Amino acid sequence: MSTSPTDSVLEGVLADLAAEGDLLETLVADLPEAGWRTPTPAAGWDVATQIAHLAWTDEAAVAAATDKTTWDALVTELIGTGEQGVDLAALAGGAVAPVDLLSRWRTARTDLAAALRAHPPGAKLSWFGPPMSATSMATARFMETWAHGLDVHAALGVEPEPTDRIRHVAHLGVRTRDFAFAVHGLDRPTEEFRVSLTAPSGDLWAWGPEDAAQTVTGAAYDFCLLVTQRIHRLDTSLVATGRDATTWLGIAQCFAGPPGEGRERR
Known part of the structure; x- marks a missing residue:
């Protein structure tokens, strides 16, 4: 079969x-x-x-x-x-x-x-x-x-x-962008984002159009920590360009339920 x-x-x-x-x-x-x-x-x-x-x-x-x-x-x-x-x-x-x-x-x-x-x-x-x-x-x-x-x-x-298995977490984090805005009572972004992340292996993972004005770049491991709320935004290597992308990194969550409390700065 x-x-x-x-x-x-x-x-x-x-x-x-x-x-x-x-x-x-x-x-x-x-x-x-x-x-x-x-x-x-x-x-x-x-x-x-x-x-x-x-x-x-x-x-x-x-x-x-x-x-x-x-x-x-x-x-x-x-x-x-x-x-x-x-x-x-x-x-x-x-x-x-x-x-x-x-x-x-x-x-x-x-x-x-x-x-x-x-x-x-x-x-x-x-x-x-x-x-x-x-x-x-x-x-x-x-x-x-x-x-x-x-x-x-x-x-x-x-x-x-860290292993490249975390690509599943990164993918889920990208897919739940609009959910994160919704659970915070915010309007979903109208523009597509370009998310470019460096995997633990050094590979580049990317989502969204290359010419998007709203972008997020940095380490995939940091992004996965952020969307699971295991790290404070300011303790990551992530760089956001654009107002909506910047807002997203402050509220991102890839799990169901109400907004989590996140973690304190190191």
Whole structure:
């Protein structure tokens, strides 16, 4: 059986998602109990809470892809609790024994990949934001795994090694430009932007027309840190040209939900 271009793209994202998850699992698998309770840069969240959040969100994505009853119940529950419900689920999930938490996350990761591969091509999955394709869901899951993995690295004093896998985060960051303006109550820009970023490997990644007046340039790693709100705008190498592009770098976020609090300057 031949593989469609869409299938090939999905498989590529899933392979990178698996690699990123494996990297994070290796980092935490042998931690003593005290290591799992180490505070991370996210206020009130320790290492275990970060992993529990990833497990919970992977499970939610599986439900969205395979089980409408479970998905509807999850949405109904969150309507009553809002953003607090996400925190409560992460805190409760992180309170269990680390071996049980790690097993839960492994299962969720495996189930998610299988569910996305089995999802009908072209069909959209329900989500807390707009419905999305299986490939977009895999991309979103990569973004969260990478971003929360950064918090775990920071907590444990381990310097993360940037890889070109972050292109998925950069792509999502560019695609969510208008969303960032909307959640801040601002009109979406009417002009196209040119975003040119230098990858960890030294390659150049670019989006948008070359002759755009509004531009963003700099390190892809800094851009990915910014759109996941893991760095303050002024601590990046990013350069914006144009009023709208400058505004964007101050509000960028590639995750669903209300505006995040961001990070303090170093």
